[in-house]
Amino acid sequence: xxxxxxxxAALIAIATVVSVLGPMVAMDLYTxxxxxxxxxxxxxxxxxxxxxxxxxVVSAAIGxxxxxxxxxxxxxxxxxxxxPIAGAAGVVLPGCECASVPVASSLMRxxxxxxxxxxxxxxxxxxxxxxxxxxxxxxxxxxKMVLGRLVASLATAVVMGWLWARFGKEEWLRLPKRGQTxxxxxxxxxxxxxGLQHDFLHAGGFLVLGAGAAATFNIAVPxxxxxxxxxxSWLSLLLLALLAxxxxxxxxxxxxVAASLSGFSPAAKLAFMVVxxxxxxxxxxxxxxxxxxxxxxxxxxxxxxxxxxxxxxxGWWLL
Numbered sequence: 001x002x003x004x005x006x007x008x009a010a011l012i013a014i015a016t017v018v019s020v021l022g023p024m025v026a027m028d029l030y031t032x033x034x035x036x037x038x039x040x041x042x043x044x045x046x047x048x049x050x051x052x053x054x055x056x057v058v059s060a061a062i063g064x065x066x067x068x069x070x071x072x073x074x075x076x077x078x079x080x081x082x083x084p085i086a087g088a089a090g091v092v093l094p095g096c097e098c099a100s101v102p103v104a105s106s107l108m109r110x111x112x113x114x115x116x117x118x119x120x121x122x123x124x125x126x127x128x129x130x131x132x133x134x135x136x137x138x139x140x141x142x143x144k145m146v147l148g149r150l151v152a153s154l155a156t157a158v159v160m161g162w163l164w165a166r167f168g169k170e171e172w173l174r175l176p177k178r179g180q181t182x183x184x185x186x187x188x189x190x191x192x193x194x195g196l197q198h199d200f201l202h203a204g205g206f207l208v209l210g211a212g213a214a215a216t217f218n219i220a221v222p223x224x225x226x227x228x229x230x231x232x233s234w235l236s237l238l239l240l241a242l243l244a245x246x247x248x249x250x251x252x253x254x255x256x257v258a259a260s261l262s263g264f265s266p267a268a269k270l271a272f273m274v275v276x277x278x279x280x281x282x283x284x285x286x287x288x289x290x291x292x293x294x295x296x297x298x299x300x301x302x303x304x305x306x307x308x309x310x311x312x313x314x315g316w317w318l319l
Contacts, residue, residue: 033219041215044248048098048207048282053200060195062106064188079115083161086116087154090123097125097251097277098207101286106195108175114168119161122303125251125277126153135273138255144318145266149255152274152314156307163302174292213281214248237268237315241308244276251277267315274311279304 075082104121108114125131127150139145229239240261249257254276258269279300288296 036219037215040219041211044211044214044282045208048211048248048250049204056102056196056200058103058106060106060192062103062110064192064195075112075116079113079165080162082113082116083119083165084158086112087119087123087157087161090120090125090127090154090157091129092124097280097283098286100124101283101290105175105290108173113165114173115161115165118164118299119157122160122278123154123157126157126274131251131255131277134252135255138259145270148270148314148318149273151318152270152307152310153277155314156274156278156303156310159306159310160299160303163306164299172292172295172298174295207282207286209282209285211248211282213285214246217246217281233265233267236264237271237312238308240264240268240272241275241304241311244272245280245304247276248280248282249276265315266319267312270315270319271308271311275304275307278307 075085100121103124104117107117107120132146132150135146135149136143229235240258244254247257254273258272261269261272264272284296284300287300291299
């Protein structure tokens with residue numbers, strides 16, 4: 001336990017040092033664009049690491065201390081009923097999308113149906129109390145925006161769970177394997193430490209990959225191009241839905257980013273907040289590393305489409 005915590009602290013410290021030294025080195029080399037890239041990269045990575053650590057702690061604790069029968073008893077065997085219950089349970093995890101992937105992986109390994117675990121994966125970073133409170137602060141005197149985010153996000157999670165239960169194939173989903181037999185597997189605290197080290201280091205590499213992709217987009221696309229789309233409500237909604245994928249803003253902070261986009265419609269801002277916690281570059285990378293590329297690209301593209309439709313309908317209804 002101590003070594004795992006120290007390892008996480010060391011990674012955060014290294015990322016912090018890199019965020020300070022990177023721009024200095026870039027400026028010394030007369031490359032301001034690289035300095036900007038370092039700034040965005042470290043902002044995404046450092047922002048995600050604490051929540052990734054939170055998620056891996058929960059994941060390791062589930063794997064080491066929670067009996068499998070707990071989950072099989074709490075959730076109905078009927079997947080159609082288990083999915084909305086698992087989706088609504090997302091309110092109990094105050095973390096972002098970085099935390100949801102290892103937790104969902106652990107739930108599947110403990111016997112939870114993939115459809116229910118995936119519904120939890122999508123809902124946890126989108127409807128937890130921290131996110132909803134942050135949204136209410138970012139949009140003062142606009143309770144409909146908070147309600148719209150809750151309804152659209154939960155609807156997307158439940159629909160995706162049902163779609164996986166109906167059309168998902170086992171060969172698309174690759175679960176990490178750790179300790180095939182009970183006799184050879186560590187238990188208790190040893191299992192917790194082993195699980196924490198494995199999940200944190202494994203998922204951390206893909207978090208870095210996603211952060212690099214987000215930073216590249218930020219310096220490669222001129223801001224003037226974004227202004228072209230604000231004149232059309234439909235184009236602005238699609239643009240912010242795509243922008244949420246590449247900006248990789250943490251779900252605890254994305255409401256403030258959305259509120260600052262004054263030229264866009266309320267429905268477009270809602271789409272930004274619904275899509276972001278469910279589909280972004282670092283999350284796609286985390287899913288690919290945890291569940292396999294075949295799963296990640298199919299699941300992410302379908303989730304994006306469902307989230308856009310849900311945001312459009314809820315925005316038309318409420319906003």
